[in-house]
Amino acid sequence: MSERKTPDQLKTPDQLRSARWFAPDDLRSFGHRSRVMQMGYAQEEWKGRPVIAIVNTWSDAQPCHMHFKQRVDDVKRGVLMAGGFPIELPALSLSESLLKPTTMLYRNMLAMDVEELLRSHPVDGVVLMGGCDKTTPALLLGATSMNLPAIYLPAGPMLRGNWKGKTLGSGSDAWKYWDERRAGKLSDADWSAMEAGIARSHGTCMTMGTASTMTAIAEAIGMTLPGASSIPAADAEHIRMSSECGRRIVEMVWEDLTPAKIQTKAAFENAIAVAMAMGCSTNAIIHVIAQARRAGADIGLDDFEAASRKVPVLANVRPSGDTYLMEDFYYAGGLPGLMSRMAEHLHLDCVTVNGRTLGDNIKGAGVYNDDVIRPQSNPIYREGALAVLKGNLAPDGCVIKPSACEPRFLKHTGPALVFDDYPSMKKAIDDPDLDVSADHVLILRNAGPQGGPGMPEWGMLPIPTKLVKQGVRDMVRLSDARMSGTSYGACILHVSPESYIGGPLALVKNGDLITLDVAARTINLDVSEEELARRRAEWTPPAPRFERGYGWMFARHIKQANDGCDFDFLETGFGAPVGEPVIY
Structure with a gap:
């Protein structure tokens, strides 16, 4: 059933959350308005309009998100076209390749960053810009807990790698050829040339790694625009999708279409089924369990095991597949095409961010290469990707x-x-x-x-x-x-x-x-x-890893892998919901 509302069902300007900051005729709101005007914005630009946060995980140390410096302007263009007022909020950037000891140590920190950014600022909805492995679950964890209208904008995979006429896949071919070098079969010159050719554009890993797995899961849950999860980062369609996210989030605010209305247990069951058919990353288990429990859905390892017994691997993408990469997957039909071939495993009545059902979104979706996106009669693997x-x-x-x-x-x-x-x-x-x-x-x-x-x-x-x-x-x-x-x-x-x-x-x-x-x-x-x-x-316990700071807190509150590695105090039901900030 569609969540699109008739005009008489939409919010009015006085019902906007941001109106609590800007609308009252008092000294505090005078200060809020004057400070926005200090930045050069006339009241006509923001008064009575939805204020849209754009949470941007760009940084100079994040190669997967280098294009976000420009894409944020495309999102802003869409927000302005739809009558909203965009404000960019930089958030913690988790570079999988450069951050040590591991981005997983900081996934929950980014989730807290997002939740508190949204809670503390005068915003009505949010576009979440991410893609590199932990940013997708982290951004969605924070937005889920805050429960403002939210839409996810995936970074998109990078272009396929190239070396001496061979197609290279990030990660997978690095491991493969590293073993060849250790075996004495690859020269230093070849290794250096491969370094220069394996990652040749902005965007996330173009294999079916955690990045593409998690953006596909975000789409399957219903938190991205249809087809958005696998658009190559360097494709002009990615720019158009970014602008569309900006336009759509303004409509979502007026409709009050929040994550709680999208992220049902059935939506997470869809995500698990899609992950299995994609040949997903093992990391999907940890992140989906955490996301589902933030949304109040009872999802665990048994749900993955049930799906793994009945959903075959259909995406012929490395490393489960032996030939193709995400660029090929997108042009073969992308996620809508894949989901159309496994529709019997999906809850088609789940609502998505465009206000329509998953079934509506994949109706008529085509597959244009039967070797990249296999039919169920000819799978890559007859059971799901994970066990x-x-x-x-x-x-x-x-x-x-x-x-x-x-x-x-x-x-x-x-x-x-x-x-x-x-x-x-x-x-x-x-x-x-x-x-x-x-x-x-x-x-x-x-x-x-x-x-x-x-x-x-x-x-x-x-x-x-x-x-x-x-x-x-x-x-x-x-x-x-x-x-x-x-x-x-x-x-x-x-x-x-x-x-x-x-x-x-x-x-x-x-x-x-x-x-x-x-x-x-x-x-x-x-x-x-x-x-x-x-x-x-x-047995003697090892010495503590941390004695102060974030790590100290992490060690005392992190849950085990089978429970999603969330902090216990962030899960739904730990305590009473946090109220809106007092504006005084």
Whole structure:
């Protein structure tokens, strides 16, 4: 059912939230009005008009968002055309490639930044500008908690990479060719040329990494304009979409179309189904759980597992696919085309930001390349992209991406080779005398939400150099860390509870046998309960990661991966909703 309203159902200017700041005939509002005029705006430009926040995550240290410096002007143009008054609010910028130790440490900080920016300023609606991995969930987390009319503007993927006539995909080909270099098959000159060719425009990773996964999820939930999530950043259509976001958010304010009316449990079930069909990043699980719970929807690992059993992978995009990138996906029909081919798995009556239903938005959507967006009769992988595993090693669950690993590892038993931290692992991997075989299970622990800190993307442990030189390109790797959505291989991630707080992963010793069975959805340590109890009694907690500041707060309030890694005090139901600020 459409949320578009008739004129008599729309808000009036006196009902605007910003009117609390600007409308009263009192001294405080005099100050608000005079300060806006101080910036050179006449009252005719803003009086009685919706004030639209444009939350911009541009920075000079954010290559994915370099075009936002110009795109914000396109959004403003749209806002002005529709009769609104735009104000740009810069927010924390989380560059996946440059920020250390991990952007995941700061996802919730950006979410808090957004929520408080919107609460404290005289704004009626918001355009959220993001795209790089953690910015999409962070912006939506904050906007969801604030619940003003909001629309998400995705940064869009960069152009495909190129090197010596070969198409390069960010992340995926970096890992691939790094192993070739370690094996002595790639020269320094070739490596340098590849560096210059793999990322050749603004925009996010053009593989089906976390960035494209999360913007697709934002569209599937209904928080972007139809088709917006995969428009290449360098395409002129991206400029037009940005202006349309500005026009549409003004209408949404008058209609009072808020995230709470869009982000239902059914909408998140749509997002999970779409993620599976896209060959999504493993990071989708953490972010979708957090977003859904902020919206008051009861979503958990079981919802992902249910979808993974019935929704096939249809997007032939690296790393699950073997050929194409996001540019190809967009021109093949993009997300509307994909959703049209899996409509039976979707709740088509969910309302989206354009005021129409998902079913209306994908009606008539075309697919223009059957190899890029496959029909269900010819999928990339017959089950969903992700599988949730449980067992005595991960009682609260962990995740694997079976569509992107060698099939021989879907059922495997091997001895553990354990590393307690990243530096010792990195040093050992290059040791030519390391006692390791292709059957080993490489384990990295103390890399979870608290242990990392922040759950870094260390889960795609490098193959030991001695094995790389023997031609080995995949083996089972197990950790409480995450991995980049551009990564691939038999990597088991997000082990919960994490080892740093005493989860079973902390009890594994070198040589212990570990058994993985993806079809049965199990992961087990083949050690008796009596022996595990003895080890547990001897276990000593690691030293605290932080003793002050944001990290101190993070460590005390971060939840585990299976619960979305949100702060406990930010989840819906933790306490009474925060009221509007007092204007005095």
